[in-house]
Amino acid sequence: LEKLERKITLTLPVETIKNEVDARLRKLARTVRMDGFRPGKVPISIVTQQYGYSVQYEVMNDKVGEAFFSAANEANLRVAGQPTITEAEGAPEGQVSFDAVFEVFPDVKIGDLATAEIERLSADVGDEAIDRTIEILRKQRRSFAQRAKDAAAADDDRVTVDFVGKIDGEPFEGGKAEDFQFVIGEGQMLKEFEDAVRGMKAGESKTFPLAFPEDYHGKDVAGKTADFMVTVNKIEAAHLPEVNEQLAKSLGVKDGSVEGLRADIRQNLEREVRFRLNQRNKQAVMDALVAKSELDLPKSSVQAELDRMVESARADLKARGIKDVEKLPIPEDSFRPQAEQRVRLGLVVAELVKAHELQAKPEQIKAQVEELAASYEKPDEVVRYYYADNRRLADVEAMVIESNVTDYVLGQAKVTDKKLGFDELMGQQPG
Structure with a gap:
């Protein structure tokens, strides 16, 4: 057919299919259970009436499948995927015919x-990469200690703050928090928020505008400007462990x-x-x-x-x-x-x-x-x-x-x- 598509016409003797169906029904009759009959004593006519169609379908599938793969192997075809099988017209008397349409794997030509x-x-x-990795490991194991009351918040300090934000005088979802902690300079908060807190002292409050980026994840506030009031409750300095045997x-x-x-x-x-x-x-x-x-x-x-x-x-x-x-x-x-x-x-x-x-x-x-x-x-x-x-x-x-x-x-x-x-x-x- 076209490119990789092929068709095989399969012809099977009706007698072969009938004999296999009969054999499977007789085998089924020995084990099937039906009300009013003892196991193994169900008449074959009743078993055929009950299961004949499904057994016929099963046998046809098996026999056509066997015939297809036998024919494909004989023709040295490498079949890709499953064939689509349909009954064909014009079969000789006593025979049944099927068309199997399928694809084969391609010939692969690899150039020079x-x-x-x-x-x-x-x-x-x-060594620089190792030094930087050690610094990351030290940061992961840092501790924090409260700074003096008059100390101003700086990069790497952990601050605890209360804040409330409003847009056009109205509060918005996610715009308020109490005792919220973040480390200045690590990008956890938007830059304008960090810039506002940097330099503040414990106990101080400040009001400042903050413009949310157009691509901000909170769609309700993206592209808008809010007025924030922030109060710094606590400032803690980071202490990194020494690079010594204890750290190792x-x-x-x-x-x-x-x-x-x-x-x-x-x-x-x-x-x-x-x-x-x-x-x-x-x-x-x-x-x-x-x-x-x-x-x-x-x-x-x-x-x-x-x-x-x-x-x-x-x-x-x-x-x-x-x-x-x-x-x-x-x-x-x-x-x-x-x-x-x-x-x-x-x-x-x-x-x-x-x-x-x-x-x-x-x-x-x-x-x-x-x-x-x-x-x-x-x-x-x-x-x-x-x-x-x-x-x-x-x-x-x-x-x-x-x-x-x-x-x-x-x-x-x-x-x-x-x-x-x-x-x-x-x-x-x-x-």
């Missing part, structure tokens, strides 16, 4: 990978040394850097691989991927507490480009793996599991967790295959190396 141009990224973990021990460093702490942080950051680089380099490889490939997409495979994506979206909405998600219309066309790309990539990768024997080896899967487990407190338990479930291992196997494909393509293509700064890779701003 030596002409593919790929940018391979790399990055290092320097509290963070679980085995030898309790600052050097051990820095080594642990470096190891964790290098693991995260390696993961991010692998993801980005793999994506660059996959994009290049797809660009060098020619194939038609089986509609059935795309539809199956669309169904999975829509179902995943529903599950995500349900997990967020959205009610009646089954009734929500989720337009599958919004997922179509991504679904088509996933199917295309899956077929291209499968072809490359088959052609160049890039399957995952047991030792590679083991090494990947150990890498995933290394960041946990009890790695051995995580390793057992993966090996206890074949589906989890299959996910790891897919990761290894993608790595094998990535390495293979990088070995064939024109590769340009580019070094990224740590902050650029991690999406951080220095300071």
Whole structure:
């Protein structure tokens, strides 16, 4: 038919179907229970009257299915998805005919990978990144102590305030709080609010205007200006723990040394850097691989991927507490480009793996599991967790295959190396 669509006409002897139906009804008669009859003593005519249609339907499905897959195998067809089967007219006497319309997987043509141009990224973990991580860890373990009465609120101080806001003289929802705490300079409050409180002393009050941004999450106040009155009840200064053995021990460093702490942080950051680089380099490889490939997409495979994506979206909405998600219309066309790309990539990768024997080896899967487990407190338990479930291992196997494909393509293509700064890779701003 068109592109990947095919049709097979299947012809089956009516006698074969009848014999199978009779055999199944006789078997059913031995176990079926009906009022007024002892088990196994129900007349076959009554069993046929009660169950004949469903058994006939079941046998037809089985026999047509067997005939279809036998014919497809004989013709060396790789069937994609399920066939659509309809009864055909004009069958010879004593026969019944069916048309099976289906799709086959495409021939995948992968072009010359030596002409593919790929940018391979790399990055290092320097002392500055470790220093910043230590500062984050110190902040997470900070304590607060009340400042002197005449001290003015400054950045990094925790303030406790009462406030009330009004728009056109009217209070609004979320515009009032008592004994509300926030740390100045951390962006918990809008900048104008922080600017107003900065420099105030305990016991002081102030009135100031605050313009809510147009894209503010509270739609009722977005784009409007409110008048706020704020009173500072308490100002507390932050105290960060010293970088010493006590901090190292509290963070679980085995030898309790600052050097051990820095080594642990470096190891964790290098693991995260390696993961991010692998993801980005793999994506660059996959994009290049797809660009060098020619194939038609089986509609059935795309539809199956669309169904999975829509179902995943529903599950995500349900997990967020959205009610009646089954009734929500989720337009599958919004997922179509991504679904088509996933199917295309899956077929291209499968072809490359088959052609160049890039399957995952047991030792590679083991090494990947150990890498995933290394960041946990009890790695051995995580390793057992993966090996206890074949589906989890299959996910790891897919990761290894993608790595094998990535390495293979990088070995064939024109590769340009580019070094990224740590902050650029991690999406951080220095300071």
